Each structure stands twice: as C-alpha cells, then as structure tokens.
C-alpha cells in the first residue's frame with residue numbers, strides 16, 4: 001500500500017513540476033498551449049450591472065420599454081402613462 | 094393635525110418593504126406586503142401626493158423600478174436557465190427567489206449567489222426538469238465567479254520541488270468544480286451558440302419577449318464533472334474525470350497531497366497500473382492552467 | 391471657483407461615461423476624450439476582464455469615479471466591505487475626486503439597488519453628514535454628493551430639497567455633483583421652479599456637473615439616461631456654468647446607447663457654454679496656484 005502511494009505521489013509530483021515549468025514557458029509564448037488545454041472557451045460579454053439610470057422596463061420580463069412610443073399600447077403599461085419621445089410636452093391630465 | 098416624524102430607520106424599513114413586495118400580474122403595486130401590511134396605508138402615511146399622482150402611485154414607481162432592475166440583472170446571469178424553463182416558469186421562479194433572498198450585497202454581481210442552492214430546495218418550479226435546472230443554475234453561477242473572482246499566484250517550479258506527501262495546496266480562486274447529474278454544460282453552450290447566431294443574423298433575441306420552454310432532444314442524465322475557470326480573461330468549461338474532481342475537491346478542503354490522491358481513487362474504475370500515468374497528466378495540466386496555488390502557511 | 395478643493399483643483403473639461411458598447415471603438419480608435427467617468431461598483435471585483443479593461447483605459451485616459459451604492463442617507467449601518475473595496479479602487483484609478491448620491495437604498499443589510507429619495511428632515515441631515523464625513527476620512531480624497539431624480543416626496547419633510555442639500559454639504563464640508571437633468575426631472579415631478587433650486591446652490595462647492603436625457607411619461611418623468619439632453623436642461627446647464635464657471639462636465643447615457651461619436655458629440659455641446667468662461671477660469675486657477 002505504502003509503495004503504491006509513493007509511486008502515485010511521485011507521478012503527481014513529476015506532473016506538477018512539468019506543469020509549472022510549462023506554465024513558465026507559456027508566459028513567453030503567449031500562453032497558447034495553455035489555452036488549448038483549458039477546455040471550451042465561452043463567448044464573453046462584458047458585464048455592467050450598475051448604472052444610475054431610472055428603469056421602467058425589464059429585460060428579463062415582458063414590460064414597458066422606456067423611451068418607446070410603442071409601450072403605450074402594451075397592457076403592462078395600462079394606467080402607468082404611455083411614454084412620449086423625449087422633450088415632448090407632458091400630456092394634459 | 095399634529096404629526097410626529099417617523100424615525101428615519103423605520104421609514105426606510107417600511108418603504109423598502111413595500112418597494113420589495115412582488116408586483117401584481119399586470120405589473121402594478123400589490124395592496125399588501127409579503128407580511129400582510131397594507132401598502133396603501135404605508136404609502137399614505139409616508140408619501141406626499143402631487144397634483145397628478147397619489148401616494149400609492151408614487152411609491153408604485155419605485156416598486157416597479159425595483160423589480161424591473163433586479164429581474165433584469167438576474168436574467169442576465171441565468172439566461173440558459175430561462176431558456177430551459179421558458180419565460181413563464183422562469184419569471185415565477187425568479188420572483189420567488191428574489192422574495193426569499195433580497196440582495197445582501199452592495200453589488201448586483203452577487204444577486205444570484207444563492208439561486209442554485211435555493212432552486213435545489215424548491216422542486217415545485219421546474220417539474221421534471223428540476224435536476225437539470227439545478228445543474229444549469231450551478232454552471233451559470235460558476236461562470237459569474239470564474240468571470241471576475243480573484244487570481245491567486247500559481248505554484249512555481251521552485252515550490253513544486255519542495256513538495257512532499259504531506260504538502261497542501263490552495264485551489265485557484267476563479268476555479269469552480271461541479272459534480273453534475275447531466276452534461277448540462279453542452280446545453281449552456283448550445284443556448285449561447287444559438288443566441289449568437291440569432292444576434293449575428295440581425296434578428297436579435299428580444300429578452301423582453303415571452304419564451305417557450307426549450308425543446309430537449311437527446312439530453313440524458315449522466316454523471317458529469319466540470320471545471321469552470323479563467324485563462325487570460327476568458328472563461329472556459331473543461332470536463333474532468335470523477336477522480337480529478339475527487340482529488341481537487343479534497344485538496345480544496347485542505348487535505349494533504351497523499352490523502353487527496355487516495356480519496357480521488359476511492360471506488361475508481363481506473364486500473365491500478367494506469368493511475369500513475371493519469372496522475373502525471375492531470376497534475377501537469379492543473380499546474381499549467383494555474384489551478385494549484387501555495388497554501389497559506 | 392470651478393477648479394476647487396472639491397475636485398482637487400482639476401481642469402477636467404467635458405467627459406462621458408465609460409460604457410461597454412463603446413469598448414471596441416475606444417480600444418481600436420483611441421478617440422481623444424478629456425476624461426471618462428466610471429461607475430465604481432462595476433469595477434469593485436477582484437480581477438478578471440473588468441479590471442483588465444479598466445487598466446487599459448487608465449493607461450490612456452483620465453478616469454473619475456462615480457458610485458451608486460454608498461447610500462449616504464441609509465439609516466442602518468453600511469457594509470464595511472463596500473468602503474474597503476472602494477478605497478482599493480480609488481488607489482488603482484487615482485481618481486482626483488469621487489461622487490455618489492444624496493440618497494438611500496439599503497436597510498438592515500437588504501439592498502434595493504435604487505437611489506431612493508430621503509425625507510428632508512434634520513434627522514436625515516445629521517445621518518447623511520456623518521456618513522459623508524466618514525467616507526471622506528477613509529477615502530482621503532474629496533467626496534461630492536449628487537442630487538438625485540426623484541418620483542416621490544415625504545410627508546415628514548421639514549425643508550426643500552435644495553435646503554437639505556445645502557445643510558448636508560455645509561456641515562459635511564463636501565462638494566456637490568450638480569446634476570442639472572435631475573433638477574429638471576424633479577422640478578416636473580415635484581412641481582417647482584428648477585431655477586430656484588439652481589440659484590440656491592453654493593456654487594463654490596460644485597465639483598462636477600452631470601447632464602443627461604430622460605423619458606417623459608404622461609404624469610411623470612423618469613431619469614432613464616437614454617436620450618439626448620433637452621433644451622430646458624441645456625438652459626439650466628447654461629445658468630449653472632454662469633454661476634460656477636468652468637466646471638468638469640459629464641454626459642450620462644446608460645440605455646439605448648448610440649455610437650461613441652454620437653454620445654461624445656452630444657457631450658461636446660457643453661463646450662458652447664464652457665468656452666465662454668474658460669479664459670477667465672484659467673486666470674483664476676493661475677492666481678490660485680501662485681498665491
């Protein structure tokens with residue numbers, strides 16, 4: 001049992017040393033080999049969750065699009081006042 | 094009328110309770126908070142009306158704004174879950190989750206941190222797709238973490254030379270290890286692929302539109318082990334073996350190297366004679382990918 | 391007056407918000423922009439792509455931080471982690487001043503992620519002053535508070551919004567990020583004359599000005615930052631510059647974001663007003679330096 005463990009351990013340590021050495025070399029060749037072993041690359045969107053804007057529509061749900069004339073006709077906006085294009089006069093009561 | 098000002102903290106508790114009360118089906122403010130108080134009474138006590146809007150309507154603007162903001166932030170992170178379940182079920186689920194777990198963090202980045210765990214305990218939303226839905230949610234949350242978690246300095250060759258059976262390592266902060274019931278990573282990749290296709294054809298999927306549940310063809314349950322991690326500012330999915338998962342999670346728990354190896358091969362079907370070869374390859378990959386870092390002494 | 395201790399005597403002119411849809415354009419075209427404003431919370435993570443993008447921007451541009459979740463007016467205690475991370479980011483960006491809103495948004499550790507208006511009471515003045523002072527002490531740079539757009543008013547209010555703002559900034563001895571669009575939005579929603587508000591502001595404390603577009607609905611205006619600046623807001627801006635002199639000015643555009651050039655050109659319209667006061671302001675700066 002002990003010898004098996006020692007054998008496995010030395011294999012792990014050999015791999016560890018080889019990997020750290022390759023990583024150091026990879027820094028010099030732009031890390032291409034590393035990316036090959038990394039798996040499937042996901043398409044990345046940048047994330048910008050915080051903004052200080054007001055919100056009257058929800059991207060995840062059906063709702064009233066702000067700044068959009070079309071929303072006045074949507075049920076979800078009933079009684080909420082339809083949107084007008086920017087700069088227009090507020091509608092009279 | 095004599096009027097005593099409400100203490101600021103109390104006023105804020107009441108306004109927050111109303112603001113965070115789920116909207117009605119037609120996206121208006123509910124008449125009662127989750128704990129049964131009248132939103133109208135709270136609004137009238139606290140909010141002054143103007144010539145166009147009542148107290149109730151003014152508070153309703155904030156109530157709507159709260160839900161629109163948190164729901165869209167959550168949908169951004171759990172897009173595949175939404176696609177899998179369809180928008181109707183997903184919306185119910187998202188509202189229930191956010192009602193149970195309002196954000197306790199200053200950043201919206203952490204809004205979905207408890208969703209996988211919460212969903213695992215709430216089978217009523219996804220029906221027969223529950224197990225798959227939990228897998229998808231776990232992958233999508235792992236993506237958030239891999240995207241911007243810290244990057245620890247990986248082990249160097251000089252560190253590796255000093256390693257013994259008793260050594261410990263720390264795992265890279267952006268590495269997430271998942272044991273899944275389905276190969277759900279392929280579903281997430283498919284969803285992403287499809288949406289990219291639609292986006293490039295100009296027919297950009299409108300996130301606001303109703304979405305039917307995903308038609309599933311040929312996705313069968315199968316134990317799957319997945320590493321979600323970052324290389325050069327990009328996130329990757331890497332399938333790993335059950336043994337790799339066992340060793341890496343043992344190392345993450347702080348076990349010594351020799352113990353982690355033993356744990357990883359418990360009940361393994363890899364023949365004893367092949368194990369050393371596998372180990373050499375795994376450790377080489379992990380250390381090359383920067384997954385192994387020096388444990389704090 | 392415009393380059394003052396509340397903006398570290400900066401000569402920043404017209405800037406725009408740094409937004410994701412413009413990243414490609416900025417990195418490939420390297421447009422000349424006087425400065426970018428970043429939303430601090432979008433860069434308060436540990437590493438990865440956001441920090442990489444920020445570092446690339448910092449190599450080429452001046453950046454000023456603008457926060458959305460300090461919630462100076464929240465009555466219950468803030469998360470110390472927020473201030474710790476904010477300070478880390480301040481060190482990284484070298485922002486000459488920093489702003490956040492005169493608002494509240496969290497209670498008992500639950501976050502609404504909204505800029506909720508405060509009741510204009512003395513209790514709220516004291517609480518807000520305490521929090522602004524604490525932030526200035528920890529961050530060791532000037533902090534400016536921004537007037538928000540609001541859609542509701544409180545029965546308990548004991549003063550007007552501008553009186554409240556004045557009490558807070560005088561007592562905390564901090565700067566103002568004057569958002570003239572927010573004054574306009576609130577003036578419609580609360581039915582007051584925006585020039586009365588604007589004329590009551592202590593001009594010597596204005597560190598920065600925000601301009602933006604909004605969405606008008608039948609019975610209210612929402613501060614959606616998804617349109618060009620409207621003429622009545624430019625009129626308020628003109629008056630603000632008349633009172634404050636050459637002041638760092640930033641256009642906010644956060645939704646339905648058009649091309650970089652469209653946003654930048656909209657912002658640069660502010661130069662029409664700034665140019666007229668520029669020489670005089672520069673002379674004042676020079677005098678201030680040589681005294």
Ligand SMILES: [Fe+2]
Pocket residue numbers: 052536569572600642
């Ligand atoms: Fe603003």
